[in-house]
Every structure is written in structure tokens, then in C-alpha cells.
Amino acid sequence: MELHDVWFVLIAVLWTGYFFLEGFDFGVGILTGLLARDRAEKRVLINTIGPVWDGNEVWLLSAGGATFAAFPEWYATLFSGFYLPLLLILVCLIVRGVAFEYRAKRPEESWQRNWETAIFWTSLIPAFLWGVAFGNIVHGVKIDKSFEYVGDLGDLLNPYAILGGLVTLTLFTFHGTVFVGLKTVGDIRERARGLSLRVGLVTAVLALVFLVWTQVDNGDGKSLVAMAVAVAALVAALVAARAGREGWAFALSGLTIVAAVAMLFLTLFPNVMPSSLNEDWSLTVTNASSSPYTLRIMTWCAGIATPIVLLYQGWTYWVFRKRIGTHHIAADIAH
Template identity: 65%
Template sequence: MTMELTTIWFALIAILWAGYFLLEGFDFGVGILLPVLGRDDRERRLLINTIGPVWDGNEVWLLVAGGATFAAFPEWYATLFSGFYLPLLIILVALILRGVAFEYRGKIDDGRWRRRWDLCIIGGSLVPAVLWGVAFGNIVRGVPLNAEHEYVGGFLDLLNPYALLGGLTTLTLFTLHGAVFLALKTDGEVRHRAGRLAATLGVPAIVVAGGFLLWTALAHHDVGGWVLSGLAALALAGAVVAARLRREGWAFLATGTTVVLATFALFVTLFPNVMPSTIDPAFSLTVDNASSTPYTLRVMTWVALAFTPIVLGYQGWTYWVFRKRLTVEHIPPAVVVPARETA
């Protein structure tokens, strides 16, 4: 029974991370593309408003994923946050700056003020988009863990070629995902610009993401990983075709599918480990030696069954309410906005 619960919670954590990358991925892409697709202040405000009602809700998936890891696999959580302390701290600071920038960029009618906060939005999107890939690349590849499951490497050990390719993969995928989202959520010139950019970004995304997934599959020889990686590659190719045909809805579905399948491929490849050791496989953290007690896992399972449908229903309702396309005409000329608005 304990083994079944640990496997279930490993799968649930994989789903939480896939959901986070699916939803926050296009938020990151919008922020990264802010200076590319937003040619003046009204267009940049338009881009921000496409994610204004949902970006903070999307970040809840990260909080839940972290909390679930802490409760279900405390050894994994402790080793991860001690060994990856600096990159995770950088991600946290970047996310905080981005959130503050959304709230404050329109508070003062001054071009320099807005440009500084725009830089925070761009950096607060670009940095996590890269570092999440680097972090998961290292988790799948393995890190130097000793017999006490303590990380004994340094920061530079995390900057290996495989992990850096993982960072480039998440950067390209999230940027493409964001471009497709903007083509889906806007109309007029911004929509056409975003669609053209998405069609252009598709080719490098296929090359980079395909190379990373192929490297992963060849290194671990996992059948499930091969299957999921292949399906992710097909979905990405479909996204490129749909983007070139200007079928934004299908393109967004395909990029979202790519992100989810690629995340699942990494977790399937990782299982039953949660953090392999490059020093000795016997020192690796697994779903068994890193898990909480059976009682804790049972309580968590009942809580998840009770509250997950409520959260999913509320978030789905939010997306439905704010489903319509936006245009520059929806953005008033006034620059200073009241408190609690994000434009």
C-alpha cells in the first residue's frame, strides 16, 4: 500500500509540474516577447492584459507542487532546496520582481518608470524560463549526492551541457507557447505579428527540444520516455503547421500538449528515482527512501481528492470569463491606472 501511495504522489507531483509549465509557460512567453511584439506603450499594456487576470492563479500550481513535494517526499524537498539553493533563490526573486512590475508599471505617468518595470517583467520571465529547464535537467541527469543524500557539488556542477540544453529547451518552448497564446488572445496587427513570430519560432523549438528529448531518451533507455518524447515531438511539429496555417486554437492546443508530454517524459524517465546520485546509484533518492509515512500520504490523498476539483473548477471558470480576444482599442489612452489593475 505504501508503495502504491508513493507512486501515486510521484505521479501527482508530475501532473502539478506539467500544469505549472503549461499555464505559466505562456505567461513567461508573453513577458519575454513584451519588447518584441509591443511596439508602443498601448501594445505592451495589451500584451500584459492578456495574462493579467490569470498569471497569479497560474503561479498557484508552483506553490502546490512545492508543498506537495515537501509533504509527500521531505527528503527530496530538503536535498533539492539545499543543493539548488542559489538557482531557486534567483527564480524566486525574478518571480517577485515580475509580480511587483505588473502592479506598479502603470502607477506613474512617466516613460522611464514604465521602461524600468518592463525590464523587470522581461527579466522576471526570461530567468525562470531558463533556470527551470536547467533545474529539471540536473534532476533527471543526477547530481553528486553522498551516502547521507546530501548535495556535495557546487553551483558550477549544475551548469553542465545537458542541463544548459534543458534550459534552452524550456526557453524556446515557453517563448513559442507565449507567441501562440498572444495570437489566440489578441486581434488586429498584434495578432498577425504574433502569428508570424510563432511560425518562425517553431523551427528552432523543434531542433532544440527535439535534441534535448533525444539526448534524454538515449541516455536512459526508458521505453515510456521514448514514447512520450516521440509524441511530444509530433505535437510540436503539429503546432508549427497549425501556426503557419494561422489556426491559433489548434496551435495553442499543440504547444500545450508538447509542454505536458515533455514534462511527463522527464518524470517517467526519472522514476523510481526522484534525484539520482552521480557518485553511486546506491546514494540516490527514490520514491521509497524519500517519502513520508503512510499515514501522511493517506491524509494528503483524501485532502487532494476533496479540494482539487474545486480549484480546477474555479480556474477553469476564470479562463472562461476572460476568454475573449483583446485589441488595442480595448486599452484606454490613459496611462495611470487605479490600484489593483495590472495594466
């Protein structure tokens, strides 16, 4: 296997990790507007991801940085062609981080309510736009012979990409509901379980249509196996959620995300960004990659740093593994 193939796989792993981890905290952010009934419950939801949300975003930085270094042509075409949606995602992530930190800085109800509204929308919008972006990457966009994107914003809002956005939105919300069920106690835990079943059924329908569409367009035997794993894991997650097995439900919803993202990258390879104008103008792992020397240096750095990051993040989740409920929220900050 050539180094550019290795780095394609590593970038796929980084995006998978990002969607697995950021997926549930996007879901929790959305649930602050759907599940929480009062200020104390909103605080409980925010506290479930409070120690980890910023660490989850490290995976996005790593994926973006690895793409820039390993496949500069891919990075340049992607970030110039998808400039507006990616800028909107970036703005949402900035505002979202500020909202988490500033929400409890003042006691006024209007102040806290406004930041809570910001958390909801800045979780929902990226959850949708990431699906739109990856839908376009897999389906193909207007790239000319100079490897430049020549379409417009309207071209990105095609039916396949919009369906992809709805899938990531509902899947991340479902992932968030089972995470809340795993991390909370009391009435909010029971309501999260009930909501997970309703959201999960909608997710299953949308995801099945999207994955079958993807398989028919670009799939092969390997992507078919990944699709089967994703569908089976989602069904099993619903069964586990219904049975009140939150740990299994969360693991299986995570497996759904892992298998679905794997399917997308399997259908994409050896392209990194297909051209819908001419197949010969597509960006591939070969014509979009850095020099072999650059890839060798990156491989050594990644081999040293990655285990350290994984150990630290795993330790963080272990330290903050306990459930919380409204009785853990002090009366003076619950309102």
C-alpha cells in the same frame, strides 16, 4: 500502486500544469521585449495574462508544498543543493508580480519602461532556470551516501542542463506567441503568428536534441512514446500556427509541454533525484517519502481540494476568454 508512487504521479501532474500555464505567461512576458512596438502593445500583451498569471503560480506552490509533505528528503536535498538558482527564480517571481501591479501606478514614461524591463527579464530568467533545474534532476547530481548534495554551482551548469534551459526558454516563448495569437486582434496578432514560426523552428531543433539525449541516457519504451508525442505535437503546432489556427496551435504547444514533462518524469521514476556519484545513493520514491499515514491524509485532502481549484481556475479562463487589441486600451494609459 503504493501511495508514494501515487504522489510521484500527482507531483508530476502539478509540475506539468505549472509549466503548461506559467509557460505561456512567461512567454508573454518575454514578448513584451520582443514583439511589442509601443506602450499600447505592451499593455495589450500584459492584459492578455493580467487576470490569470497569479493563479498560474498556484501550481508552483502546490508542487512545492506537495514535494515537501510527500517526499521531505527530496525537498531537503533539492532546495539545499539548488539553493542559488531557486532563490533567483523566487526573487524573479516576486519582482515580476510587483512589476505587473506597479507598472501603471504612475504615468511617467521612465517608471513604466523600467517595470516593463523588469517583466521581460523576470520572465526570461525563470523560463531558462527551470529547464536547468529539471535537467539536473533528471540527469543526476552529486549526492553522497547521506543524501546530501555535495556539488557546487558550476556542477549545475553542465551541457545537458544548459540545453534543457534553452529548450524551456524557447518552448515557453513559442507557447506565449501562440497564446498571444489566440488572445489578440489586429497587427499584433499577425506579427505574433510570424514570430511563432521562427521561434518554433528553433524550439524544434533544440527540443529534438534534448529529448533524444534524454531517451538515450535513461529512456525506455514508455518515455519513447512520450517523446514521439511531444515531437509530433510540436510539428503539428507549427503547422497550425502557419495556417492561422491559433486555438489548435495553442492546444498542441501545450500538449508538447505535457508530453515532454511526462517523458522527464518517466525517465526519472523510480528515482526522484539520481546520484551521479553512486546509483545506490540516489533518492527514490521509497527512501525519500513520508510515512504511509501522512500520505493517506494528504490523499484525502488533495481529493477534496483539487477539483474545487480546477473548477475555479477553469471558470476564470472562461470569463476572460475574449480577444483584446490596442483599440481596447484607453489613450490616457497607452503611453
